[in-house]
Amino acid sequence: MTLTKRSDKRKFEDLRPMEAKVGIISRADGSAMFKIGKTIALAAVYGPRELHPKFLQNPEKGVLRCNYNMMAFSGSGDRVRPGPSRRSKEISLVTEKALASVVDLDKFPNSVVDVFIELIQTDAGTRCAGITAASMALADAGVPMRDMVSSVAVGKVGGKIVVDLSKEEEDFEGGAVDIALAMTKRDKKITLMQIDGEIKKDELLKALEMAKSATDKIYALQKEALKAKYVREK
């Protein structure tokens, strides 16, 4: 089965409609909301603060710690049982790795920067939305960063390479390959890559090229959201 048209009329390289806002949680040091399609992710940053238990501390530099969670009612079917699952733990881990290379915590030995990601509503691409929100929240918190990270899913649906798969596309009858990606803004380095499904190398490279311009669009929105908080209108 080949895909000729996307169900929501998007072009193959188009993202779903997005919204971004920073500074949404006053108790946090930094925070952000990122919405893509119907997926809504919130992220809050706390720290740098002292890391407990002490044996986790690194005397050389601060530690980045990420936690991804879906609210119990945010799944598309059954209620998600509260508390960490194997899935949420793995996503927390890869989120941490997706962001670790851009944050500079050398000046904060024995400290931790905590990033908490919560999904309110989900419709595909939740880990990517979480990473995009977390990157904004880290910037909002004033954590030293070398670059911003923008994240999107690309993939192959019904023989076509597409950007930002919807839930319907993930479940496409003719088979779908889902690639979760995160990229740095400046040099387009890949900080997250998870592939589910069979894809030829050339197709993967094409998907990665498409992700470049897609993450550029996401970055533009992240920047705009940050500016909206910090740059006063004249």
Next chain:
Amino acid sequence: MTDLIKQHIEKLLENSKREDGRALDEYRQPVSVEYGVSAKSAEGSARVKIGETEVIAGVKLDLGEPFPDTPDEGTIIVNAELIPLSSPDFESGPPSIDSIEISRVVDRGIRESKTLDFKKLCITEGEKMWMVFIDIYPINDSGNLFDACALAALAALKDAKFPAYNKTEAKIDYTKKTTKGLPLADTPISITVGKINDKFIIDPTHEEEQAIDSRLTLAINERDEICAAQKGGEEPLSIEEIDQIADLVIKKSKELRKKL
């Protein structure tokens, strides 16, 4: 909590003043309720804001077997999770005692007001019932999570619609929502009054909360009856004080009920 802040709050209260200039019996503004914040995923959902405090609640419906002692009734399960996203004071891990207390106080306000007709949640006596899961998450804890969580839970219940139920397969089709709402008969409003020295305040900020010696949460139904209560804090309350608190809560419950 530094003693300085507590002393400052107490000093202001001596002259019936608060750090943000509010009257002692005044809610922060705006108090807002937004429905369907997770409409794609949840059967019902709502966001409540009281000043800077923000809470989201969602309702999921599932099937279960009725309990042996109530074979003709469905049930509710209330779960509040004080997620570390919402405050530097909350930690990851199993539910804290504070989470459990809020869950149970909200549960009692809904259950004991009989607002939800449990009998109407029974599908087949002794065999199948609807289980109404109410999950509550603070997004920003700027104080008074008790009242915000109770209000959000009620708003999410009001927003909820039954998903399609396939009788022959005895399964839920979550992709199809019906237009049928939950059988709600009342609107119980929970309000917490905090006592600092000899003054009563409502809607404490998170700083005021830490100066509170004792608190009393009352759920009030539409007929101005008390349907649930929880006393917290270490200082005892006199009968006269409970009388005063009840008057205040009944008065304020009318104001808050209008927000739904």
